[in-house]
Amino acid sequence: MSATSVQRRYLNPRLESLKKEDVKALQFVLLKRQLEHVAASNPFYQELFRSHGVKLDRIRSLRDFQQAVPLIDKKTLMQDQQARPPYGTRLGIDERDIGQVFVTSGTSGLGQENHAMTHQDLEMSSSCFSYQCYWAGLLPGDRVFQTFPVALQSGGVRGRRVMEKFGLNVFQVSIYDTHTKLDYMRRYSPHAFVAAPAYLTRLAAVCVEMGMEPRRDLPDLKTILITGGAYSVDWAQQMKTFWGVSLTEWYGSTQSGTSQCFTCEDGVLHADGRRGLMHNMDHRVLLEVVNPQTLEPVAEGEEGDAIVTSLFRKASPMIRFRTYDKVRYLPAGHCACGRPFDGIESGTVSRYDDMLKLRGVNTWPETIDAAVFSFPEVEEYAGRVFVSERGTEEVIVRVELKPSLRPATQDACGNLLQAISALLRERTGLRMDVQEAAHESLPRFTFKVRRWTDERQTDRKVVTYTE
Numbered sequence: 001m002s003a004t005s006v007q008r009r010y011l012n013p014r015l016e017s018l019k020k021e022d023v024k025a026l027q028f029v030l031l032k033r034q035l036e037h038v039a040a041s042n043p044f045y046q047e048l049f050r051s052h053g054v055k056l057d058r059i060r061s062l063r064d065f066q067q068a069v070p071l072i073d074k075k076t077l078m079q080d081q082q083a084r085p086p087y088g089t090r091l092g093i094d095e096r097d098i099g100q101v102f103v104t105s106g107t108s109g110l111g112q113e114n115h116a117m118t119h120q121d122l123e124m125s126s127s128c129f130s131y132q133c134y135w136a137g138l139l140p141g142d143r144v145f146q147t148f149p150v151a152l153q154s155g156g157v158r159g160r161r162v163m164e165k166f167g168l169n170v171f172q173v174s175i176y177d178t179h180t181k182l183d184y185m186r187r188y189s190p191h192a193f194v195a196a197p198a199y200l201t202r203l204a205a206v207c208v209e210m211g212m213e214p215r216r217d218l219p220d221l222k223t224i225l226i227t228g229g230a231y232s233v234d235w236a237q238q239m240k241t242f243w244g245v246s247l248t249e250w251y252g253s254t255q256s257g258t259s260q261c262f263t264c265e266d267g268v269l270h271a272d273g274r275r276g277l278m279h280n281m282d283h284r285v286l287l288e289v290v291n292p293q294t295l296e297p298v299a300e301g302e303e304g305d306a307i308v309t310s311l312f313r314k315a316s317p318m319i320r321f322r323t324y325d326k327v328r329y330l331p332a333g334h335c336a337c338g339r340p341f342d343g344i345e346s347g348t349v350s351r352y353d354d355m356l357k358l359r360g361v362n363t364w365p366e367t368i369d370a371a372v373f374s375f376p377e378v379e380e381y382a383g384r385v386f387v388s389e390r391g392t393e394e395v396i397v398r399v400e401l402k403p404s405l406r407p408a409t410q411d412a413c414g415n416l417l418q419a420i421s422a423l424l425r426e427r428t429g430l431r432m433d434v435q436e437a438a439h440e441s442l443p444r445f446t447f448k449v450r451r452w453t454d455e456r457q458t459d460r461k462v463v464t465y466t467e
């Protein structure tokens with residue numbers, strides 16, 4: 001199938017060439033339609049709108065919508081589910097019309113949300129992802145390796161479904177260990193594969209161990225599709241050099257019901273080395289980025305909390321869901337492609353609840369990641385924060401070194417660990433004890449990254465801590 005016929009079949013090229021204000025006008029029409037739908041049929045939103053005095057006929061602009069309709073979050077959804085298990089009153093459809101159910105990972109400790117989708121919802125979700133495939137240079141028939149786990153979480157199952165919908169030949173390799181995945185890659189020469197950034201680092205390290213050279217052994221590779229973690233520009237450049245292709249990134253959530261933001265042809269880095277833009281699919285999801293304190297929309301270039309409203313979900317609809325994902329809002333013009341969709345910066349999506357408070361200082365794990373991984377010798381690391389017997393807060397960073405790059409002498413190794421510690425101090429203002437861990441002794445991640453263990457809560461039960 002030629003690129004033009006793929007474009008005609010799976011995308012809406014007219015949408016991509018609209019003016020930005022026309023896209024926003026279309027989005028508002030779809031938003032009003034969705035609001036009317038939930039107000040007419042969904043008990044959860046009927047009650048929410050009633051208790052907050054929301055009058056739909058008074059919503060004539062996005063600003064009206066933002067001022068009238070309250071934010072909901074995971075706690076709101078969990079309360080509703082507990083009152084009416086398993087889907088809550090927000091299900092909004094006959095149970096027999098459910099096409100698939102997804103649950104959230106539950107890593108927040110607040111429980112797992114249940115999200116139903118109708119068959120039509122799943123179709124709409126798939127049609128969104130086609131943009132990413134096409135923009136990334138993929139065509140129907142291309143071989144794609146999928147490393148995300150296929151279970152009840154939406155990432156793997158929906159990812160596979162949408163790729164099949166676009167006509168990709170999907171190799172579901174999540175169940176195999178990393179060596180086996182790479183063996184299969186060498187055998188079938190994929191055009192693309194999907195990996196979380198942390199897992200891409202792991203794949204690269206194992207490639208080296210196996211004597212595999214992607215530029216030679218994976219000659220058909222066009223791109224690597226990543227999602228699920230922040231990373232530094234240096235890391236993206238290293239990966240591009242190692243794999244010989246650009247990285248493309250997407251952002252989505254179980255709540256929005258789809259992968260909603262994608263980098264375009266430029267990938268995650270522009271030619272001049274700036275971070276790329278993930279364009280939001282404005283006709284499927286309304287994305288707001290708000291200041292987490294004031295809840296007011298942030299200005300272009302600022303960071304804030306991503307608020308998502310699905311414009312298509314009939315089952316378990318989601319209106320103004322607060323994700324607690326920290327994103328940087330960028331206007332469409334940030335990207336040279338000329339598409340009319342605003343979006344968010346690639347490589348900087350993280351979780352507000354991942355922020356570590358170390359000795360009273362707010363510290364983002366990605367700041368530490370960027371410092372530690374700027375040393376090419378480092379393969380993986382794990383951080384631990386705890387309260388010592390003296391009642392002081394201690395931070396230990398254990399690093400695993402790549403066997404091929406580990407300094408030959410103990411002294412040189414010690415100097416390297418000290419250099420990492422010095423850079424961490426420079427970037428975070430905090431003293432951290434950096435130690436070496438044996439190779440392959442630290443956890444590896446295929447999807448959700450958890451490099452930090454916080455033992456302060458349990459420690460504080462036994463010692464008195466004063467700061």
Ligand SMILES: [Zn+2]
Pocket residue numbers: 263264265277279335336337338339
């Ligand atoms: Zn673009």
